[in-house]
Amino acid sequence: EVQLVESGGGSVQAGGSLRLSCAASGYTYSSYCMGWFRQAPGKEREGVAAIDSDGSTSYADSVKGRFTISKDSAKNILYLQMNSLKSEDTGMYYCAAFRHVWCGGPFPPASLVDYWGQGTQVTVS
Secondary structure (H helix, E strand, O other): OOEEEOOOOOEEEOOOOOOEEEEEEEEOOOHHHHEEEEOOOOOOOOEEEEOOOOOOOOOOOOOOOOEEEEEEOOOOEEEEEEEEOOHHHOOOEEEEEOHHHOOOOOOHHHHHHHHHHHOOEEEEE
């Protein structure tokens, strides 16, 4: 059974940093494109960053230059380093696995994501 477990969320002041982690089990990162989504209260879930099996990355315009996605393939851990956080970055952050065809281009709609983590809350004040 595929499982994604996020950790690392919390509360931080604007301008601060957080690093999220996502531990995967049941499959390897080469099988899927991996990414991070977030959902603010009253808003739709949106893609934030993605990384393909070859290490290529893509980002939402709102986080470019501030967030960095990376992975440790040997340990099956996905990371999201978030710097220069803003209040609008507040939300529930989800680790996601989806088909490679969605890597490098627009993020897939939530309904087409194959696997989700349970989410970790990020609050920026």
